[in-house]
Amino acid sequence: xxxxxxxxxxxxxxxxxxxxxxxxVLVKSDLEIPAPVxxxxxxxxxxxxxxxxxxxxxxxxVTQEVVLALLAAVFMAxxxxxxxxxxxxxxxxxxDSAAIAATYGSISxxxxxxxxxxxxxxxxxxxxxxxxxxxxxxxxxIIVGLILVNLFTVDGKREFAWSEVLQEAFxxxxxxxxxxxxxxxxxxxxxxxxxxxxxxxxxxxxxxTFFLLDMGLVAxxxxxxxxxxxxxxxxxxxxxxxxxxxxxxxxxxFINMSRGDALLFSVLCASASYIAVPAxxxxxxxxxxxxxxxxxxxxxxxxFNIIVGIPLYLYGINLLWR
Numbered sequence: 189x190x191x192x193x194x195x196x197x198x199x200x201x202x203x204x205x206x207x208x209x210x211x212x213v214l215v216k217s218d219l220e221i222p223a224p225v226x227x228x229x230x231x232x233x234x235x236x237x238x239x240x241x242x243x244x245x246x247x248x249x250v251t252q253e254v255v256l257a258l259l260a261a262v263f264m265a266x267x268x269x270x271x272x273x274x275x276x277x278x279x280x281x282x283x284d285s286a287a288i289a290a291t292y293g294s295i296s297x298x299x300x301x302x303x304x305x306x307x308x309x310x311x312x313x314x315x316x317x318x319x320x321x322x323x324x325x326x327x328x329x330i331i332v333g334l335i336l337v338n339l340f341t342v343d344g345k346r347e348f349a350w351s352e353v354l355q356e357a358f359x360x361x362x363x364x365x366x367x368x369x370x371x372x373x374x375x376x377x378x379x380x381x382x383x384x385x386x387x388x389x390x391x392x393x394x395x396x397t398f399f400l401l402d403m404g405l406v407a408x409x410x411x412x413x414x415x416x417x418x419x420x421x422x423x424x425x426x427x428x429x430x431x432x433x434x435x436x437x438x439x440x441x442f443i444n445m446s447r448g449d450a451l452l453f454s455v456l457c458a459s460a461s462y463i464a465v466p467a468x469x470x471x472x473x474x475x476x477x478x479x480x481x482x483x484x485x486x487x488x489x490x491x492f493n494i495i496v497g498i499p500l501y502l503y504g505i506n507l508l509w510r
Contacts, residue, residue, distance in 0.1 A: 193499035197306055202397045203494055209404020210491075221402040229399040230463075231365060233301055236388040236395075237319055238366040242373020243381045244316020254317045256443040257453065261321035264439070264457050265328040268432055269293030273336050275428070279420045280480075282340040287469040287476035288421075290333025291485050292428060294461035295325045297362060298403065301396060302494045303455040306502075307448050314448030316373075318456075323366045325456055327358050330468045337473055360464050400494075407491055413483035421480065425460075425488035433458035433501045441508050450509070454501040459493055460485035 197203060212219040248254070269289040276285035300322050307314050331354075373380065381388075414422060436457030440450035462485040469476055 193502055194496060196309070197499045198495060200306065200309060202302060202305060202393065202400045205397045206400040206404040206407075206491070206494065209401045209406075210408040211404075213405055213408035219405065221398075221405065226399060226402040229395050229402075230298075231361070232395050233392075233399060234297060234362055234365045235369045236392050237297070237301055237304065238323075238369025239373040239380070239384060239388050241316040241319025241322075242370040242375075243377060244373075245320065245370070246374045246377050248315055248317065253443065253445070254315075254320075257317060257445060257449065258321055258324055260439050260443060261325050261453070261456065262328060264432070264436060265293055265295075265325040266332055267293075267435075268457065269329045269332040269336070272424075272428055273340075275424065277340075279418075283337065283473055283475040284477055284480055286333045286336040286340070287465075287473050288424075288481045288484065289336065290329045290469060291462070291465045291481045292432070292460045292489075293329025293332060294327075294465045295322060295456050296459035296461060296485075296490060296493070297322060297326075297366070298399065299455055299459040299490060299493050299498075300452060302400070303452055303498050305393065305396060306498050307451060312448045312451075313446065314452055315446070318449055318452040319366070319370055321453065322456060323363060323370065326360075326363050326366075326461070326464055329461075330465055333465075333469065334472055341475075360467065362464055403490070407487050410483045410487035413479045414487055417480055417484060421484050422488055425484040426492055429458035429460070429489050429493060429497060430500070433497065434504070437501065437504050437508060440505075447502075447505050447509055450505050451498070451502050454505070455493065455498060458489075458497055458501065460489045462486040462490065 198207075209219075211217075245254075269286075269292065272292050273285050273289035276288055280288070300318075304314065376383075417425075433454040436454040437450060440453050445453060462482055466478060466482050466485075469481065470478060
């Protein structure tokens with residue numbers, strides 16, 4: 189693998205600020221981001237990426253490639269929790285296995301946005317419809333995880349408040365804002381982009397950088413939780429994303445995605461949710477241990493993907509797309 193890709197990724201300001209946040213915790217600095225700010229920046233990033241995706245989607249139109257890519261996204265969102273559940277059952281009970289499997293079947297929007305920034309830095313084009321794939325992959329894993337709990341727990345067939353589950357899965361703030369911004373981008377098109385460009389583009393990298401600084405702080409604080417996970421889960425949190433990305437790349441090659449879109453699709457397949465799915469699992473599967481599914485996704489998989497995973501997946505694309 190070309191080490192220059194990893195160096196190029198690490199030397200991106202947003203990634204360096206992620207390291208700065210982790211360092212602040214490790215050296216016991218009193219650096220702290222006020223609680224409302226990361227939430228605001230998270231909503232801004234979703235709005236900006238959704239709106240831009242909608243504008244790009246209306247430019248490209250709904251082609252056969254777009255439809256195939258979106259179907260592949262839903263397929264992977266359902267497949268990943270199914271096979272990862274049985275891997276996890278080798279060491280964990282059904283509750284923890286289902287919760288972690290759902291976490292890895294869903295996605296991390298910030299990892300996707302970081303990969304988009306990496307592609308922009310390298311001058312590699314990608315299409316706006318991948319934002320629609322991002323939105324579609326957030327929720328199915330929650331449903332699959334709950335089905336697995338029903339099928340494989342001792343007290344199986346227990347009743348869930350499915351209306352609340354579906355609302356959490358499909359109308360949580362991140363999905364709602366992302367889909368809404370995408371639709372507004374489609375409706376307003378190029379005119380809307382010209383109006384909002386200073387807001388959605390001009391300050392985008394600054395906000396992403398500040399958000400990753402906060403993510404570094406949060407991830408470093410979660411490192412202590414890894415003592416509870418053991419070698420098995422730490423290995424899972426690194427190897428399974430690579431496996432998921434590999435499957436994603438093969439699918440992307442089969443349906444002839446461009447290199448940029450293939451990277452974003454593989455990143456979606458490889459990432460893990462640390463916001464939407466944990467919130468849903470805490471509500472519906474209280475028997476599962478949150479320190480397992482949150483710490484593996486946030487303290488292992490997220491840093492691995494933004495530091496090593498993204499350039500590693502691009503290296504695989506460069507080999508397959510020759």
